[in-house]
Amino acid sequence: MKASLKWDGHLGFEAVGESGRPIVTDASVAAGGRGLGPSPMELVLFGLGGCMGIDVVSILQKARVELTTFTMELEGERAPEHPRGFTKIKIRLHLEGKGLNETVINRAINLSMEKYCSVRSSLKAEVETEYTFVEL
Template sequence: MKARVKWNEAMSFVAESDSGHALVMDGSAEIGGRNLGPRPMELLLMGVGGCSSIDVMLILKKSRQQVTDCWVELDAARAETEPKVFTRIHLHFVVTGRDLAEAHVKRAVALSAEKYCSASIMLGRGGVTVTHDYELRQAG
């Protein structure tokens, strides 16, 4: 996997992925940015959420669950001093669907956390406390 990050102006950078996608990252006004895009650490947190969400949805699809909506709310804490690494990340999944089996949702979240989500597992092995839980909502 490869990527390229190129300075644009001030504290704005354009990141390009190997798969041909691009996005803008920017710093806060306090460091000379113009708030044109998310901060790099925000992208890292969103990447953890995306990685785990893909796992959860693939597992639920394979178990033939009728998911109508799924999102993950992430809450993270960072160290107070440099380097301001993540010290804690919590992923709270909200899964909505018809006739959802709680056991399948619980299993999907656990498998992502323990086996499949390379992003959260990598950070956890690096010293970040990564926790997961879920909320089940039956669609009407």
């Protein structure tokens, strides 16, 4: 896997990966950037959520769950000193669909976190998950 980044002359970069789709990342205005895109640490949370989300949807589909709504909220706590990496991340999943139950949801989450999510395996942070669901 490869990626390239081009500096914008300030504190931002345009990044392009193998998908060919660019994304802009920037520092916040408070940190001296222009706030034109997500910060690199926000991108880490997006990556974790996206990775886990893909896994959970795939696992639930294989379990014949008819998912209609799926949202996630991620909240990361960072170390107080540099390099200020994430020390703890909490993921809240909200699911609606036909065929949902605690057993199938727990299985999907556990398989993602323990086996499939490569972003999770790349992080040192403690990751907690919780969920709510509506079975239709």
